[in-house]
Amino acid sequence: MVASLPALAFLGAGSMGGAILRGVVASGIEIDGGITATNRTRSKANELADLPGVRSIALEENPKGNADAVAGARIILVGVKPAMVPDLLREIAPDLAPDAIVVSLAAGVTLRTFADALGDDARAIRSMPNTPATVRKGVTGLAAGASATADDLALVRRLFETVGVVIEVPESQIDALSTISGSGPAYVYLLVEEFAKAAIGMGFSEADARLMAEQTFIGATALLDASGEDPAELRRRVTSPKGTTERAIAVLQDAHLDATFADAAAAALARAKELAAGA
Numbered sequence: 001m002v003a004s005l006p007a008l009a010f011l012g013a014g015s016m017g018g019a020i021l022r023g024v025v026a027s028g029i030e031i032d033g034g035i036t037a038t039n040r041t042r043s044k045a046n047e048l049a050d051l052p053g054v055r056s057i058a059l060e061e062n063p064k065g066n067a068d069a070v071a072g073a074r075i076i077l078v079g080v081k082p083a084m085v086p087d088l089l090r091e092i093a094p095d096l097a098p099d100a101i102v103v104s105l106a107a108g109v110t111l112r113t114f115a116d117a118l119g120d121d122a123r124a125i126r127s128m129p130n131t132p133a134t135v136r137k138g139v140t141g142l143a144a145g146a147s148a149t150a151d152d153l154a155l156v157r158r159l160f161e162t163v164g165v166v167i168e169v170p171e172s173q174i175d176a177l178s179t180i181s182g183s184g185p186a187y188v189y190l191l192v193e194e195f196a197k198a199a200i201g202m203g204f205s206e207a208d209a210r211l212m213a214e215q216t217f218i219g220a221t222a223l224l225d226a227s228g229e230d231p232a233e234l235r236r237r238v239t240s241p242k243g244t245t246e247r248a249i250a251v252l253q254d255a256h257l258d259a260t261f262a263d264a265a266a267a268a269l270a271r272a273k274e275l276a277a278g279a
Contacts, residue, residue, distance in 0.1 A: 005029055007034060009036045011070070011079060013079060014039065015131070017105055019131045023163030025054065040060060070092045070100065075155070076103065078105060096118070099123070102122060104127060108175070108273070110276055124145035125142055126144075126171060127142050129182070132164065132185060140167070142156060143169055179265040180265060187264065192214055
């Protein structure tokens with residue numbers, strides 16, 4: 001792991017930006033020059049103010065806070081809502097250092113948008129992280145712009161490796177990646193919800209149902225991680241011939257989960273393309 005990272009600025013440290021910021025702080029990595037974060041309101045800024053090494057700015061009190069944040073930063077992470085990105089980029093353009101790397105956290109915002117606002121020579125990288133980065137178990141996809149150097153990409157990769165694993169892809173695949181790892185935690189939480197409901201329907205209390213459902217998913221994924229086995233192989237080991245699990249798996253397969261998950265991913269991808277088109 002790299003010994004330190006250069007100064008960071010998080011512009012719009014809300015759900016995703018805040019998750020990455022908290023994960024970086026939790027990693028304990030040294031940040032040369034510290035971390036500056038901006039949020040629109042004082043209440044949001046206060047949520048980050050007590051984190052060690054973080055300067056948290058409320059834009060309602062300091063309208064020039066974004067410019068202040070980027071002035072001394074080497075890596076700038078843009079986490080505002082997609083529709084706000086172009087205006088934000090134009091706002092900060094005069095204050096960016098020549099070697100600044102601008103990293104998008106916004107779904108559906110293309111590298112072309114960054115080049116249009118900052119110039120074709122801007123060092124832009126598009127990222128697609130997910131919220132488990134908060135507990136340093138994230139998955140982040142990275143797609144580098146034409147003017148980002150190999151060293152730029154390596155530096156940003158190291159940043160995101162402090163909060164999980166990184167996959168480098170061409171920009172043409174970043175939206176598809178978002179449908180799996182970006183949206184994926186929500187799919188898992190939905191499965192846990194429904195699993196718990198099934199337990200409640202069998203007479204368990206809500207507390208016991210949640211405990212069983214949550215710890216079963218946590219334990220199963222931990223075993224998958226620790227064993228290095230293919231998930232299909234682990235499933236076969238649990239599924240005894242003519243046993244209870246085999247009967248349950250047959251019901252799930254009859255429900256065409258393969259098509260359901262494919263349709264869900266396709267729906268997410270369609271929405272990502274709509275966002276990119278400004279819809």
